[in-house]
Amino acid sequence: MTGARTDELARLAELHGVAVSYRPAPDRTVTVPDSAVVAALHALGVDATTPEAVRAALADRERALRERLLPPTVVHWAGDPHDPAAVTALPPGTRVRVETEEGEESYRVSAPLVAGLPLGVHRVTATAPDGRTAHAHLVVAPDRLPAPPGRSYGLLVQLYSLLSRRSWGMGDLGDLAELAGWAGRVAGAGFVQVNPLHSAVPGAPTDPSPYRPSSRRFPDPVHLRVEDVPEYAYAEDRERLAGLLERAARLRAAVLDKGALIDRDAVWELKREALETVLAVPLGPGRRAAYDAFRAAHGQALDDHATYYALAEIHGPDWTTWPDGLCDPRSAATARARAGLADRVAFHTRLAWLTDGQLRAAQRTAREAGMPVGIVHDLAVGVHPAGADSWAQQVVFAAGMSVGAPPDAFNARGQDWGLPPWRPDRLAACGYAPFRELLRALFRYAGALRIDHVMGLFRLWWIPQGSPPTEGTYVHYDAEAMLAVLALEAGRAGSVVIGEDLGTVEPGVRETLQRRGVLGTSVLWFERDWTGDGRPLPPERWRADCLATATTHDLPPTAARLTGDHVELRDRLGLLTRPAAEERAEAVADAAEWLALLDGLGLVDSVGPADSLGPADSLGPADSLGPVGGTATGPPGTDEEAQVRAVHRFLLRTPARLIGVWLPDGVGDRRPQNLPGTCAEYPNWRLPIADREGRAVPLEELTAAPRLRALLEVFAQLRQG
Template identity: 45%
Template structure:
């Protein structure tokens, strides 16, 4: 591989682009020049020649000096923020701090002793600093700075040093458990072929009766408004809004205004959708067609004055982001989901053509605004009901890593998302070919330019009706694996983010709602990241099969040595349910799909050895009798979790049902029906919630984690 020129390497580092890294096997790897150039191009940096590199280096060096103040300053409560001000030497500078509560303070502008004036674009510029103090309250504040004839505003975000656990979890030795579920798969006889928010409420109420404190649900993010609908909840069209597939139609208040004939039509659509309960796989497209027809009929009913005011207030609160999303949905109805193939004038959400389209299709836009309002109401009701049952957390939401490249967010967020690259993961022991998730990443420079507003709005939406937030691949708030389009995941590189800002804003919004934050910190973790997250109050994720004494003999980690601040589980959605894992179904599946680097026999032997090591440990601890069947092995695995100090324990609904089928096989797309497998029992036949609630085996597993025996 050709060695990078020192100046190109310097430019890459200036933009947070890694030029080297250590892989999962500890091997030092040099990133290719081709990859570096492609990633820099996605960041808007031309570096194809020595002259371009020199010009780009000068631009990045002078960029802060060309601004009166930076676009945003994110700091920690109790810490004095350093805010530079760049002015002409002869200009007098003044500043005012506008606090979020509406009050204001005058701020002195002082000379910076360690920053001599320099020439910028032919004129001298001097760096000064604002004399702020550590008594700033938490929140989003605004700094107004004036110097000569220049005026500028910047956001000053004061974040918590750490967030605290809710009171029940703060007690020494306390431990809470909850369900983990893929909502689309968790269906009842009243479901329209797919699990919905009423099912979520019922499952939570049942679990609360068994002592559960939360229900962690897969991302409910919005998918396409027309078929084909992307099945993966981790590849949404928007992370800020919710999929209308999860609406329980009969719970919409305006159903009460339907005529007898219209009610009959709704029932006909419901019966049509419920036919899909008997199929082997979730049929999102067919279900949505039935559900959409019924919802459009209900949408056209009159609203009471109270309801009309509530709807208008919701639209006003959500602002332009919601309007953009609804507009995208409306345009999709006419021009399809591939927005980069729309007429050129509609590809810019701020164009006059888009505004004209919105006015011409006002009713269609309003329909999609209304759907989000209904979802907001139903989600809020579920959370209130679960808290009323005595749960301490209620719903714990899940935030996907990114969005579909042709989705609403990719259209409406503009340059906040990078073009020409996708997010993925480098090769690791679980997927030795690496992964390409096909999602455009946040541009760290543009997030800063936008004062992190799109990121903040997304976090706020996720926390509005939840007692906690699981952040998928939380490591991506530190660095993400960027893959240039046309290249394999093997040829990507890491791009770094301002993790102090990303984590700080996440914690500020969680603090405001009293929510816990759970970071999915599996995979290749750079040194110090887990410790950083722990110190700031972010819970980690510990999977039983992966918790090993890596500093010792590599054996199963003793339960006493597990970390306290984590969500501990036996399995995860990227592995089979526990019964399936115990039978090695994942190895055989990966072999059929060509995802193994070693021979099948070798992989099976290694997997069997690893499983037996765990089972032997359970027998040694008296948690499992010799010769026990798979259901008893699953119970023993969960009993092991209760011996750890982990604050939260998660039990998959698939484990309650004894399901064995893989939910998602990383590294595949159409090769396996990812995210389309409904809840089933040990024999592969469907299981509805009403049945599961009556199973003694399900209650027994719940009692195992509730009582710790």
């Protein structure tokens, strides 16, 4: 469509939730290109390529909205005694039949029609006096999500970076359980937060980013501790397994002792070969019953997931290039291929079950260690366009579109994350079933869930394929329905939800999330009085309903921020957009301003770890602390260590319900795990936790490190138990 935007196009876009403009700041409005609007409408099944098509589509949409009895999904908050507006708008005399999740039916003809129903997603059929009939999904959700059980602190870590002397070259679920057990019992932590553990796109080299997975529904078996699989002890080919263990030891030593990067593909090659041997062992009757129950619980979704990975072994990971027929998961060709690959489908099904089991075991370990929350898992904002989810759930993805972010103060070119978005209309039509099933799967083993870019529950920036991020537009979702489903599933699991709400946020979003009990994310360096003088926000003015941290995986570690090392890194990589002297001066001024506030509050000390740890048993029995025993030894703490502790004392002064400690801060690591804006220039997602000199620190040394123990002493008053 060419020429000036018409009122009809703007109206059509509005009725389908497609923005024609947006406000990156209260005093600035940006008009999006017509091409982005037309492309987004096309992805929603609406033709807007000509003025005639726009007029016809607008007439159809207005007529459909005018004549429908109910929207496809209706939300009722359990604490509200009144019917939802969509129900109260039904014509007088409309007969409503409700079929609950449990299969119970009831007929209602007078208000209130839906109040008093049990929590769940029910089916509603409305029949008007004039004979019109409508079917809808009714989500009855609790008013609020579960709140954290008291105030606590926890550790933030990228699991792959947490190597022990038992792992196979990257951190695994055995390491996670070990860390959780130590952190809960010895350090009194309330949770451990990890990166997304979703299934990666198969093949080598695979994308190392945990935020661009093949599937969010099922976890990645690369995280398995192979030796913890019960059938491992009964595998017949011991010589083969011994050889794999030797190769794994060399891979591990290369990372921990020789400075090599984490090689996920090499780790998976070894584990896959070992698991082929281990999974040849028949399951005992009890294990078989548990496996069958898992298959029954996940049904078609699990079958599709395993089928994708079996097909990818033959045809490659990009399903869009597969032979005719196999691109459709419901085709006869796919059914024949699935039957012919039954052994491989079963293999990948077993892997999903084993990984789920070790994830649940890690959560049990955390809770048994006294953690009130346990493991906090991370939900990526989307999936790879050629992966398992996009193959199995094609009907709910918007073809030809990619999710990203518009230009902002941090990235003038905008961002394209290469993730296909869900279609809001298709989600509503199926009662948000894909979202419900995704959440239910994650909450099986999550004490809490962090939702990356939680603003995506409200709107996402859609970019037409082949266009730059600047030429996209926002598409809105039914946030009330998304939040209701989230509240329902989190409530059933008793799990806390944390929303990553950093950056530009649409007005009213944070308030809505807070009202429903979704915690926000507050990072120290961004907490300033942006509506006033721009100075650091004093602790008493921070919000309480949040996870407060000093940094994240996408930001410099605290020591790098305080010393300015992050500027030097970006300068070496040619990433600075201003002269290096200007960047350094700004970084020094920023750190100095925060340090002045910390010092003014009396939070900075010059006491070394040996003195700050207190009595020998302050972090637990001496023999539980590793080789250093009950008291720390070594040189007095540096100014840097005192400043890092002061930063965390500041976080403790805020009213934040949860406080997160970036685990690499406990050993002085300078390197961010991910450096946005880089690819080959920087080893994103492949770095082990290291000390200030860049030497990898295994889990066994990490938990005994005086610097970490002194840092965790800051939170002595929050210890659980």
